[in-house]
Amino acid sequence: MVIQTHDLCKYYGDESNLVKALDKVNLSVDKGELIGIIGKSGSGKSTLLNMLGALDHPTGGSIVIGGEDISKMNDEQLTKMRRSKIGFIFQNYNLIPVLNVYENIVLPIQLDGKKPNNKYIDTILDALEISHKKNSLPSSMSGGQQQRVAIARALANKPEIVLADEPTGNLDEAMGAEVVDMLKFMNKEFDQTIIVVTHDQEVASQMKRVIRVVDGRVQ
Numbered sequence: 743m744v745i746q747t748h749d750l751c752k753y754y755g756d757e758s759n760l761v762k763a764l765d766k767v768n769l770s771v772d773k774g775e776l777i778g779i780i781g782k783s784g785s786g787k788s789t790l791l792n793m794l795g796a797l798d799h800p801t802g803g804s805i806v807i808g809g810e811d812i813s814k815m816n817d818e819q820l821t822k823m824r825r826s827k828i829g830f831i832f833q834n835y836n837l838i839p840v841l842n843v844y845e846n847i848v849l850p851i852q853l854d855g856k857k858p859n860n861k862y863i864d865t866i867l868d869a870l871e872i873s874h875k876k877n878s879l880p881s882s883m884s885g886g887q888q889q890r891v892a893i894a895r896a897l898a899n900k901p902e903i904v905l906a907d908e909p910t911g912n913l914d915e916a917m918g919a920e921v922v923d924m925l926k927f928m929n930k931e932f933d934q935t936i937i938v939v940t941h942d943q944e945v946a947s948q949m950k951r952v953i954r955v956v957d958g959r960v961q
């Protein structure tokens with residue numbers, strides 16, 4: 743088991759205006775799973791993904807990642823765990839504007855005190871068709887290209903878990919298909935656990951398991 747939640751809750755607001763973004767979610771994710779999370783806008787998909795990546799604190803229940811109950815970890819331990827075990831692909835890229843493409847990609851590896859595998863990174867850049875942008879700043883790139891940098895960054899240290907929020911959202915059909923193929927390849931080849939939030943039925947249909955979120959509950 744890579745991730746396990748027990749009655750996981752995330753509530754916002756107070757009694758008069760309570761939003762149950764996640765309500766008693768029980769979910770088990772095994773090593774090597776390839777999961778799509780689908781659901782309407784506002785159903786709680788991103789909140790769930792953030793919880794699974796220990797980016798946010800639950801208001802109730804528990805979550806165990808890699809055998810460790812994260813509610814018992816302090817912020818420093820959480821950061822360390824995320825850096826070594828989890829790759830994130832966010833909807834809004836979260837690239838550092840003053841760093842070029844290569845520097846953005848290797849930053850998490852360097853922060854983790856490791857050496858980047860440049861050959862592997864070149865392979866990823868090639869597959870994502872951004873090799874020619876290796877020394878460019880994010881601001882000189884299109885949204886789709888920036889998203890591919892974020893994808894390369896998430897994959898560069900072959901993390902055990904990859905969490906992606908709408909990874910194909912800003913890409914045309916061909917490039918979106920390329921990214922899905924890459925996620926499937928990494929899942930198969932390296933047994934990485936991959937969880938993808940998506941609106942796209944075509945993307946969801948290529949995952950091995952699909953989880954539907956309805957009003958903060960998992961079905």
Ligand SMILES: Nc1ncnc2c1ncn2[C@@H]1O[C@H](COP(=O)(O)OP(=O)(O)OP(=O)(O)O)[C@@H](O)[C@H]1O
Pocket residue numbers: 754755761762763781782783784785786787788789790
């Ligand atoms: N910081 C916050 N404060 C208050 N309510 C929040 C906050 N973040 C999320 N919510 C609420 O929690 C619910 C779930 O939001 P979430 O972003 O997880 O949905 P989603 O399924 O990812 O939506 P989308 O597909 O539009 O990205 C929504 O009702 C949202 O308004």
